[in-house]
Amino acid sequence: MILIAHRGNISGPLPEKENNPRYIDFAIETGYNVEIDIRGSLDGELFLGHDMPQYKITPDWLFERAQYLWIHAKDIMSLHSLTTHSDMLNVFWHQHDDYTLTKNGYIWAYPGSVLTPHSICVMPEHVDDSYEDDDLLRCAGICSDFIERYK
Numbered sequence: 039m040i041l042i043a044h045r046g047n048i049s050g051p052l053p054e055k056e057n058n059p060r061y062i063d064f065a066i067e068t069g070y071n072v073e074i075d076i077r078g079s080l081d082g083e084l085f086l087g088h089d090m091p092q093y094k095i096t097p098d099w100l101f102e103r104a105q106y107l108w109i110h111a112k113d114i115m116s117l118h119s120l121t122t123h124s125d126m127l128n129v130f131w132h133q134h135d136d137y138t139l140t141k142n143g144y145i146w147a148y149p150g151s152v153l154t155p156h157s158i159c160v161m162p163e164h165v166d167d168s169y170e171d172d173d174l175l176r177c178a179g180i181c182s183d184f185i186e187r188y189k
Contacts (some may be wrong), residue, residue, distance in 0.1 A: 039188070042108055042158065043070040045088065047183040050145075057086040066106045071124055073108040073181050078116030088112070101126060107141065108158075108181065117179025144178060153177040 040072050043065040045056035055061040065072045073089045074118055083092030084100070100107065101124070109129045111117035121131045121141060132138035137157075138146045147173035150165040158179045163170050174180060180188050 039175075039177075040158070041070050041185050041188055042179055042181035043068075043072045043185045044161065044181050044183045046072055048186050049184060051183045057088060057092060059086065059095060062086075062103070066103060070185055071106045071108060071179075072103075073110060075110050075112050076116045076120065077112045081090065082122065083117065084116065084119070089102070097123075104128075116119050 044057065045063045046061035046188055047056060047071065048065055048068060062072050074086055077087055077091045084095050084097065086093040086095055093110045100109070104126045104186065107128065109120060111120060111129055111131045112153060117129065117131045120127050121142060128140050128142040130138050130140040132146060134148065136148050136151045140146055145154060147153055147159055148155040149161045150168045153159050153173050153176060155176055156179060157177045159177045160179055160181045161183070162174065162180060163182060163184055173187070182188065
């Protein structure tokens with residue numbers, strides 16, 4: 039099972055640390071994949087940040103961690119840039135869709151959505167009563183602010 043720390047969170051949300059490159063690296067070093075939020079600009083700059091650009095990063099930073107990252111493109115510029123320039127990066131975009139596909143072909147399942155063997159269960163803590171243990175065992179992975187619970 040793929041265990042994904044949402045924005046780097048392992049044992050609960052810490053908004054002041056989320057999407058910080060050091061926080062992400064800590065989650066990776068602890069043994070988790072990480073969902074990150076990326077924002078782009080017209081001149082090609084990339085930033086980490088959920089609601090706004092917060093931490094400037096380089097493409098090299100992404101490529102060095104590519105095998106561990108689930109990259110949520112937060113705007114059209116980052117989506118375009120990251121999906122057209124590299125097959126190495128697992129990128130996706132969504133709002134409140136029940137499902138979206140990541141570039142690597144996983145089904146990113148909105149909280150409470152039906153799960154399949156190739157889906158990622160997102161934030162099961164938001165809908166605890168919607169999933170049985172068997173549902174969580176049947177999916178490909180889990181993305182959570184409390185990912186250590188699923189280890």
